[in-house]
Amino acid sequence: MQQGLNRTGQLIEVLRERIARQEAAPGAKLGELELSVEFGVPRTQVREAFSALEQRGLIERIPNRGAIVARLDPANVFHIYDTREVLEGLCVRLATLNAPKESWRDLLDLFRGPMQRYVEKSDFDAFLAGYAQFRERSIEAAGNPVLAQMLDSIYEKTQVLIRRIIILPGRAQQGLREHVAVLEAMHRGDADAAEALRRENMRSAKACLQNFQKYVL
């Protein structure tokens, strides 16, 4: 799966990052020549990168009209959350089973202490960084590369949404409470509870999304 060194692989990574961060907005046009001069690579390599990104569902290619950043089909958002629910559940279950209980201490402290203050101060960047840490640690502890890849492909599509959900009234607080509950289960080594709580967490995020559908989608 890794294609670390060659230039095309790097280009794919950079574009993937750019799309996930929304530096290139959905629907934005990606010019072949434009990118080839920006990165100093031949146009054929840009086209190869496009082919890979299209396969990943991050861009759409329209014949003779070029490539645009894929728009997130609102109908698919809920499908994504349904799927994500079971994957995230599996992730924390495996992580709980594989890692020593005490290894979750620092994250638990983070979520019980500093993260609370980030919410109160509306410091969403710090808050999201905490979420990212939880995500990375869980995936690493789960030790399942197949699962990791699938979660990645979901994250890169939903990263947009998370920033919109987090600012909804009360959502950050509730999400935080639920994460603490998950971490507590992980800390006491209760894998089944961790999975159930994480799934509950995803369902509540989806419900929140449904409530404010007209504002965020």
Add this chain to the structure above:
Amino acid sequence: MQQGLNRTGQLIEVLRERIARQEAAPGAKLGELELSVEFGVPRTQVREAFSALEQRGLIERIPNRGAIVARLDPANVFHIYDTREVLEGLCVRLATLNAPKESWRDLLDLFRGPMQRYVEKSDFDAFLAGYAQFRERSIEAAGNPVLAQMLDSIYEKTQVLIRRIIILPGRAQQGLREHVAVLEAMHRGDADAAEALRRENMRSAKACLQNFQKYVL
């Protein structure tokens, strides 16, 4: 995600099919020039197709040495089954919730009657065709394209294995029993039971794989 008409998209599909069917064995070399003359397309399009297939994890590209059909890392096989367990579970749950109960009648009859005889006669092709039918119907009824794509990406990697597992002593019988149980749950509209039974089914397949590890991996 669809790239139906253009030639590169077709080429990707044909190669994907060929790899999934094992017409191209794992480790087999895929020559650019060779394929470009076979399909009558320029070499650049073959390279674009390679880029897409590499992203999908179906081939590996080694710099200056070309592309080979990806070998299935034995360590990943169990990771695949863990992940597949939760996805298949979700699939039958959604299918049960979305489709009318009676719509599973014909599959239930198939699995209770003819499929039994296929097993007894060791008619594995007919048997696998029945499995495929169950799979397609479930995915369609689930109506979740995100889930469908993930299951696809798993199937195209494991199709090899299924043919080896099915011939293991007693496996076909047990798998059939478990499928009947799942279908019965679906037929009476019990989504939770269907999910639990399907997951149980995946775990038993994984266990079987572990028992005969040295023979099939």
Add this chain to the structure above:
DNA sequence: TGTTACAAAAGTGTTTACAAAATTGTAATC
């Protein structure tokens, strides 16, 4: 006979150039 050195061949990676399509800009007409 086996091994090393070297040359030829094959294949991949990259660049360039050209053809076709779409978009944009302009001018003529109603």
Add this chain to the structure above:
DNA sequence: GATTACAATTTTGTAAACACTTTTGTAACA
């Protein structure tokens, strides 16, 4: 002043050519 027809520009799609790497075949030598 708005609309249509047409030309110019831009951009994508395709083909060919070139350069570099790996592999293979051959011959000289120990």
